[in-house]
Amino acid sequence: MSTRHQFYIGGAWVDPAAPRTLGVLDPATEETFAEISLGTAEDVDRAVVAARAAFAAYAHVSVEQRLEYLERIISGFRARLPEIARTMTREMGAPITFSTERQATVALFHFEEAARVLAGYRFEEKMGAGIVRREPIGVCGLITPWNWPLNQVASKVAPALATGCTVVLKPSEIAPLSAMVLAEVIHDAGLPPGVFNLVNGDGPTVGEAIAAHPGIDMVSLTGSTGAGIRVSKLAADTVKRVALELGGKSANIILPDADLESAVVAGVHSCYTNGGQNCQSPTRMLVHRSQRDEAYAAARRAVEEVRLGDPFDPSTTMGPVVSQAQLEKITALVQSGIDEGATLVAGGPGRPDGLDKGFYVRPTVFGDVTPQMRIAREEIFGPVLSILLYETEDEAVEIANDTPYGLAGFVQSKDPDRARRVANRIRAGRVYLNGAPFDRSLPFGGYKQSGNGREFGRFGFEEYLEVKAVLGYPR
Numbered sequence: 269m270s271t272r273h274q275f276y277i278g279g280a281w282v283d284p285a286a287p288r289t290l291g292v293l294d295p296a297t298e299e300t301f302a303e304i305s306l307g308t309a310e311d312v313d314r315a316v317v318a319a320r321a322a323f324a325a326y327a328h329v330s331v332e333q334r335l336e337y338l339e340r341i342i343s344g345f346r347a348r349l350p351e352i353a354r355t356m357t358r359e360m361g362a363p364i365t366f367s368t369e370r371q372a373t374v375a376l377f378h379f380e381e382a383a384r385v386l387a388g389y390r391f392e393e394k395m396g397a398g399i400v401r402r403e404p405i406g407v408c409g410l411i412t413p414w415n416w417p418l419n420q421v422a423s424k425v426a427p428a429l430a431t432g433c434t435v436v437l438k439p440s441e442i443a444p445l446s447a448m449v450l451a452e453v454i455h456d457a458g459l460p461p462g463v464f465n466l467v468n469g470d471g472p473t474v475g476e477a478i479a480a481h482p483g484i485d486m487v488s489l490t491g492s493t494g495a496g497i498r499v500s501k502l503a504a505d506t507v508k509r510v511a512l513e514l515g516g517k518s519a520n521i522i523l524p525d526a527d528l529e530s531a532v533v534a535g536v537h538s539c540y541t542n543g544g545q546n547c548q549s550p551t552r553m554l555v556h557r558s559q560r561d562e563a564y565a566a567a568r569r570a571v572e573e574v575r576l577g578d579p580f581d582p583s584t585t586m587g588p589v590v591s592q593a594q595l596e597k598i599t600a601l602v603q604s605g606i607d608e609g610a611t612l613v614a615g616g617p618g619r620p621d622g623l624d625k626g627f628y629v630r631p632t633v634f635g636d637v638t639p640q641m642r643i644a645r646e647e648i649f650g651p652v653l654s655i656l657l658y659e660t661e662d663e664a665v666e667i668a669n670d671t672p673y674g675l676a677g678f679v680q681s682k683d684p685d686r687a688r689r690v691a692n693r694i695r696a697g698r699v700y701l702n703g704a705p706f707d708r709s710l711p712f713g714g715y716k717q718s719g720n721g722r723e724f725g726r727f728g729f730e731e732y733l734e735v736k737a738v739l740g741y742p743r
């Protein structure tokens with residue numbers, strides 16, 4: 269078993285203020301394979317002192333120098349990408365192919381994108397009788413989840429470092445190890461001590477200490493809506509900037525003119541990506557009532573294509589879910605779907621055949637789901653798709669928007685103008701038309717209870733900047 273008891277503070281790996289440990293579980297074997305420390309408010313204090321001291325100089329480091337640091341992080345990351353991917357597969361169960369091609373690669377993208385934005389960014393502009401300057405906001409407390417463990421870390425750390433901020437990172441205590449590899453990469457890149465700090469711990473202790481700390485200027489959290497609310501309340505006392513990336517229950521509207529078979533099959537697979545543990549997963553599929561039977565048959569065929577099993581086997585397309593707690597939550601919601609009268613199209617509760625160990629759940633599809641059912645309203649965070657039926661385009665849009673969330677939407681139609689019209693009516697921060705691929709430069713974030721921040725590209729970069737007007741220039 270590997271032990272990673274130290275935190276990265278002030279440019280060195282240091283012992284925690286008090287000994288308290290937590291095992292990290294391999295979700296495929298249910299075995300504890302590593303151990304970390306759980307920090308305290310005292311550890312957060314030390315990290316904030318280091319980050320504040322470093323900010324005084326780092327805020328004024330030239331763009332060229334910051335670009336050089338980012339380039340060194342990028343090459344160090346690239347060199348360790350296979351190890352980073354394996355670490356994520358071990359700590360949270362994503363299939364190795366997915367960890368390599370998506371989880372790790374997308375995390376690397378954020379550093380490349382931050383460097384690209386930094387290289388072309390105008391930090392000053394002339395306006396009226398003055399100039400407007402954009403300056404780094406200060407010390408940033410970054411709190412991240414386990415489902416895309418390094419992507420979420422990188423989408424915050426990269427723009428923070430690029431803009432001249434300093435960082436106190438608290439990765440998820442459930443999947444903390446890939447972030448510790450990143451800390452080693454950042455150390456090797458030779459950033460000044462204190463610019464980047466990492467303290468492991470749980471939400472109520474270390475997360476809340478970060479949110480409340482008077483020495484932190486901004487807190488950015490990706491996680492559940494409940495954690496986001498708690499962090500906002502704690503941050504209010506010191507009027508911190510708060511950026512939240514929270515849960516979702518995204519709708520995938522399949523308009524009647526779409527190619528139904530391919531839209532349904534792609535929608536099922538998209539819902540199941542990363543074992544369904546994605547904030548923006550299209551978990552509510554909206555199908556025209558006249559296409560019900562055909563859609564259910566296509567969904568069943570898509571489920572048969574899923575290869576559930578050992579996440580280190582390159583042919584596996586779905587691994588276990590992250591934990592026993594997550595497995596129980598998913599199972600309870602699947603049972604609620606049955607109890608509330610939805611039609612079980614595929615899957616269901618219970619252990620998948622042939623998998624006696626590990627937190628495996630059966631990929632499941634429900635049909636005839638109504639908007640009031642729990643499986644239509646609650647974020648399940650597992651491979652469970654709900655199919656809802658609609659009669660008119662207006663009704664489809666109404667169902668899509670009938671949720672406290674607003675992270676993403678998906679629209680399928682052969683008519684691009686029609687798809688765009690429907691997209692404009694969806695109250696969400698991102699809409700994908702006809703299976704559009706991921707684009708790292710476009711903003712990512714939620715409406716409503718899905719959050720208030722924007723990450724990725726220029727929008728993510730600007731989250732870490734203050735705006736200053738300097739008056740007294742000729743007009």
Ligand SMILES: NC(=O)c1ccc[n+]([C@@H]2O[C@H](COP(=O)([O-])OP(=O)(O)OC[C@H]3O[C@@H](n4cnc5c(N)ncnc54)[C@H](O)[C@@H]3O)[C@@H](O)[C@H]2O)c1
Binds near residue numbers: 411414440
């Ligand atoms: N919108 C997005 O970009 C996005 C991306 C990925 C995941 N998510 C969301 O994250 C959730 C799954 O991740 P999770 O289970 O790790 O979420 P979580 O809210 O349990 O934990 C997320 C992080 O917040 C910390 N935390 C928990 N309670 C806290 C508190 N009271 N104060 C401060 N910090 C606290 C945790 O320790 C962890 O580091 C889902 O709801 C998912 O939709 C959102």
